[in-house]
Amino acid sequence: MTALTVTHLSKRYRNGTLANDDLSLQVAEGEVYGLLGPNGAGKTTLVKQVLGLLKPTSGSITVGAVDVVADPGHARRSIGYLPQGQFHMAGARVEETIFAIARLRGLSRAEARRRTEELIARFDLEGFRKTCLRDASGGVQRLTGVATALAGGQRMLVLDEPTNDVDPVRRQLLWNMISELGKAGTTILLVTHNLAEAERVIDRFAIIDKGRIVREGTPAALRSVVTDRLRLELTTSGPVEPHPALDADGTTQGAYMFDHAALGAVSAWLVILRDRGLVDDFRIGPPTLDDIYAASLAAHANEARRAVA
Numbered sequence: 001m002t003a004l005t006v007t008h009l010s011k012r013y014r015n016g017t018l019a020n021d022d023l024s025l026q027v028a029e030g031e032v033y034g035l036l037g038p039n040g041a042g043k044t045t046l047v048k049q050v051l052g053l054l055k056p057t058s059g060s061i062t063v064g065a066v067d068v069v070a071d072p073g074h075a076r077r078s079i080g081y082l083p084q085g086q087f088h089m090a091g092a093r094v095e096e097t098i099f100a101i102a103r104l105r106g107l108s109r110a111e112a113r114r115r116t117e118e119l120i121a122r123f124d125l126e127g128f129r130k131t132c133l134r135d136a137s138g139g140v141q142r143l144t145g146v147a148t149a150l151a152g153g154q155r156m157l158v159l160d161e162p163t164n165d166v167d168p169v170r171r172q173l174l175w176n177m178i179s180e181l182g183k184a185g186t187t188i189l190l191v192t193h194n195l196a197e198a199e200r201v202i203d204r205f206a207i208i209d210k211g212r213i214v215r216e217g218t219p220a221a222l223r224s225v226v227t228d229r230l231r232l233e234l235t236t237s238g239p240v241e242p243h244p245a246l247d248a249d250g251t252t253q254g255a256y257m258f259d260h261a262a263l264g265a266v267s268a269w270l271v272i273l274r275d276r277g278l279v280d281d282f283r284i285g286p287p288t289l290d291d292i293y294a295a296s297l298a299a300h301a302n303e304a305r306r307a308v309a
């Protein structure tokens with residue numbers, strides 16, 4: 001069953017910005033679907049329309065069998081949402097917040113209490129149940145936010161950067177939970193920058209750039225896009241002029257990409273550097289998903305430039 005269908009969706013804001021430009025995608029029930037893309041790509045705009053919080057300029061959105069554009073209230077009721085940024089209700093404690101949202105979502109007192117306990121246990125929030133959210137760390141606020149998005153037992157969730165500020169142990173709990181929820185049939189739309197971690201739980205993803213879908217597929221399909229490149233991570237004890245075959249990664253210092261065909265030349269160069277005592281550490285391996293993501297965006301920018309020329 002298809003849980004979400006977005007067809008030819010466009011959104012132009014009043015100031016003229018075309019934030020979504022003819023987007024189409026389908027998400028199956030129980031699928032964990034990732035939305036990736038740089039800041040300003042149009043992810044939040046898409047999510048807000050799915051949630052019935054923003055009216056599309058054109059195109060259609062259905063959640064289950066319901067037309068969300070015609071009935072935005074349906075989406076607001078039936079989808080759990082964790083927005084980006086801080087989460088707190090003035091002065092409320094962790095436990096009260098989850099309970100209150102569960103009640104708002106239509107659970108009875110007893111059900112809401114049970115659900116609250118279950119979520120506190122699952123997110124390891126026991127030590128914070130009486131903490132006032134306003135005074136809680138960003139991580140505890142974030143986890144409480146995810147817990148409230150789950151409080152009413154919704155069949156569909158939209159999570160915007162759920163792991164921001166969350167410590168590594170609880171981040172792991174969160175990813176496991178997202179994965180379990182998907183397997184249990186909850187449909188999840190996940191906006192994230194954390195590709196390396198999200199890869200484990202994402203069934204399919206769309207890379208969005210400038211309001212359009214640049215690429216869509218499984219993480220494995222994304223990996224198969226760049227099979228002829230390798231990644232070098234190099235730590236040197238002093239300044240070293242990179243080998244001409246190396247392209248700087250652009251984001252991580254000491255990280256480079258190069259063609260498989262140049263492996264021999266790069267290795268020989270590394271040996272020379274090592275013999276001169278200049279290499280502290282190096283690692284050669286397949287590109288990370290972040291590399292591939294960057295390459296996809298660069299390829300898209302090139303295509304756009306060629307189309308203009």
Ligand code: ADP
Pocket residue numbers: 013014015017018019037038039040041042043044045046
């Ligand atoms: P993302 O979530 O991927 O960072 P957004 O959907 O927030 O992207 O934004 C997409 C584009 O729309 C950006 O250029 C942003 O500046 C613009 N935008 C977002 N909200 C508004 C708004 N309310 N009015 C005008 N422009 C907006």
